[in-house]
Amino acid sequence: MKIHEYQAKNILRAYNIPVARGEVATTPEKARDIASSLKTKVVVKAQIHAGGRGKGGGVRLAGSPDEAFNAAKEIIGMNLVTHQTGPEGKLVRQVLVEEAHEIEKELYLGMVVDRARGRECLVYMASEAGGMDIEEVANKTPEKIIKAAVHPAVGFSPFQARKLFYGLGLNKSLSGQFTDIARNLYRLFIEKDLSLVEINPLVLTKDGNLVAVDTKINFDDDGLFRNPEIKALRDETEEDPLEVEAVNTGVNYIKLDGNVGCMVNGAGLAMTTMDLIKLAGGEPANFLDVGGGASTEKIENAFRILTLDPNVEVILVNIFGGILRCDRVAKGVVEAASKIEKKLPMVVRLQGTNVEEGRKILQDSSLTFEVADELYEAAQKAVALSHRGCR
């Protein structure tokens, strides 16, 4: 799960990691009020779930409350396009107005899970190339990234902070501040089940303080059950509406750009079905995994969600029944299709548990569809139908 910058900063604050003073505003008036109460130059920053906001025009410096008003007026409501939003961009609904700092130096400090075999642990990453995309730094100048591993069974040890601190070549007077930030970052990572945290840049101000000026926190979705307060930070307006509905009905769905909609059981087979559509010369419209023990109702929801995508011209149902019985899938498809106005051509490939019963349910229904026995044949038939639709 992703959250906004201002939410991430509130979390850092709660863990005693210094962040710039500031507040979030949904109107230009509120932005002006925040700027006047801060009594400093401010930065007005668009709050969307994507990086690269500065380059896209979503970050402005303001020397006075009135300038903050104007900046907020321009940013709120704008459709911000960055390298992470895709060409369609994202609507900005709110801005963060915060104190602007006199910058001496920009650093990077982050922590991720290292999943590599045999040394699963957490890893700090620090770099003097702050403010830049860390992946770019890693590709072009890997020597500029200093790493320090922490194993949760051992816990944080101050040498890890020293390894980073001396590697960064910071002045000795900052050692205490830096160690506190590193220690608190680890505590945050563990307590809130993070999958990634980045402070980029971590700014050394002209007056000799370290401050988190931008930050990104991603959570391990599987750890959310023990962090209900984090779950509450979810902003559904930042996500694709169909994906939100899918999450709320327990269906694993990711919207893509193609026109062949697919419904599959199991994540691996769902990815494979997308690959097959591509191999057959088509474009998948989505990833959709109904899961192992899906009920008829869940199948119905999944089918409905995938047909709500206006780009979908053909539906490919690919089910390998194990625990999930084919008759149950067939029932769900028939139920859903009978309630949906839009009639789309459909290719059905059922295999496995109760396959005969499933096929019979489909044949006895009023649905029109093509049947395929083999994996590739199913994809080819669906793609052929999708091409016909285009012409």
Next chain:
Amino acid sequence: MAILFDKNTLVVSQGITGSEGSFHTREAIAFGTKVVAGVTPGKGGMDFEGIPVYNRVIDAVESRGANASGIYTPAAFAPDAIVEAIEAGIGLIVCVTEGVPVLDMIKVKQALKGSASRLIGPNCPGITTPGAGKIGFMPNFTHKEGNVGVISRSGTLTYEVIWQLSSLGIGQSTSIGIGGDPIVGMTFVDVLGLFEEDPQTEAIVLIGEIGGTAEEDAAEFIKSNLSKPVVSFIAGQTAPPGRRMGHAGAIIAGGKGTSEEKVKALEKAGVVVERNPAEIGRRVQEILAGK
């Protein structure tokens, strides 16, 4: 012979009285698995269709000689169940549970170090040795006894491949789903090593997917340690970057973990990488015929 699971494997089902645990235990028994005990804390003394239920894994080991465990508990309790099995000296632990937090798995991996246990999973369909039995939930009808070893990070895609093999008359020595999470117990490398040593296994099918470096590690291992032919397929060539494709571990992060990288690494190691997943069975058939 097969690997990890054979006729001497005596299984305890942890979470046997739950809906998942009871369903999959019944299926395993129907497949011929020797399930000797169940564990559900608080329900010790009960019996599940003739199988004694205990409060603790150690009781199942001491009273019934259990040497393998299937864990079917919800995610919040799975790490506890795994560590309990490790401490009870269970040799083979299979955890099917989906949704175990990554940080818990880091600790579990630490608990495994230096222990006598091997862990398959979590978030996996388990292990099946046709003719001996299974732990997990691969559908019974797909399997056929034979000489191909199957390893995969997936569930249904694995059944699909096993079914392709069986339909062509090609049986399996052992099939293992190692799990779709970022951090799992046994890796491709661990399983490949066992297949190499197993006299029954003549060829290996390796089903990978995007995310992480398990396939690259496997390629490295195959290059210098494997004499048996390997056929592979990597799922997710059309997956968008930065999105978790169902499995928690199936994500292209920071441009790393793409299918192209994995295919390239495997091909360099002499693996036959099939682009069309519907053709995996036939590729194996050709290789076996060419021997």
